[in-house]
Amino acid sequence: MKGRRFFLLALVVAALLLVPYSALTGDHQSGHTPYDDLTERIPEAYFDTDGDLLRDGEEPIYGTSITDVDTDDDLCPDGVELLLWLELAQGAPVDEREHKMPLGDADRDGMPNIRDPDSDNDGLPDGWEFENGLDPSVGHTFFHLLPDRWQYYPFFSGDLKDIDGDGMPDDWEDALGIENATDDSDGDGVTNVGEYLNGTDPWGPDRLYGGTP
Known part of the structure; x- marks a missing residue:
């Protein structure tokens, strides 16, 4: 009986050896x-x-x-x-x-x-x-603030240099035509640098940050 089992096992092993390896694993x-x-x-x-x-x-x-x-x-x-x-x-x-x-x-x-x-x-x-x-x-995502281009471009571009040291990025000043930080360009009681820090329009009245409507 053991001899027959061994014979069958040998046949299986022989059959596997005859099968190409590529048929089992792919055509390498x-x-x-x-x-x-x-x-x-x-x-x-x-x-x-x-x-x-x-x-x-x-x-x-x-x-x-x-x-x-x-x-x-x-x-x-x-x-x-x-x-x-x-x-x-x-x-x-x-x-x-x-x-x-x-x-x-x-x-x-x-x-x-x-x-x-x-x-x-x-x-x-x-x-x-x-x-x-x-x-x-x-x-203009937030209507009480500046248009997105003016409000956020300095942060997107990474250009926050302030050559004159007035607290306002040069890119922001150039975009809005602002020169003097302590001026109040729109006469609403908020200085230009305050407008920048608040994110409001230096050329328009501001209702949210203490300016005169």
């Missing part, structure tokens, strides 16, 4: 493996070639690239940007939703938001605005 000469057989059966539309969290089959819908993680170079991966635009539109009033959608055109320049690096033309990339709590579909 061509680099083909059983894993390749599996992936070849998965539709390419389900892949995410560039790793931007947007599947290859969805990219053509929005006109984004399957090989570029950030098609419009606005500092936000395409898939993440898609979700952020959808979230922004969902939370907006009904009459504002269309131009806040991924395929909307906030600045009406013919380029959909998801492929426009600066959808509101305020000089700040959409991705940076999303990250910093701003609305990339409008150039």
Whole structure:
């Protein structure tokens, strides 16, 4: 009985030795493996070639690239940007939703938001605005403060130099035409440097920070 079992075991081992190794593990000469057989059966539309969290089959819908993680170079991966635009539109009033959608055109320049690096033309990339709590579909997120370009550009650009040491970044002064920190350009009782620190408009009355309406 033991001899018969040994004989059968020997036959199995011999049969395995006769099977080409490539049949078990793949054709290593061509680099083909059983894993390749599996992936070849998965539709390419389900892949995410560039790793931007947007599947290859969805990219053509929005006109984004399957090989570029950030098609419009606005500092936000395409898939993440898609979700952020959808979230922004969902939370907006009904009459504002269309131009806040991924395929909307906030600045009406013919380029959909998801492929426009600066959808509101305020000089700040959409991705940076999303990250910093701003609305990339409008150039003036907080109406009681300055337009986004004037309020935030020095921080985006990293250019906070203040050559004259008056407490106001030179870029901010140049953008608004402000020279003297202690002047009150709009006559509302708040000095220019106070306007900068408060984030308010030095050329308009300020209702939130002690100025005269």
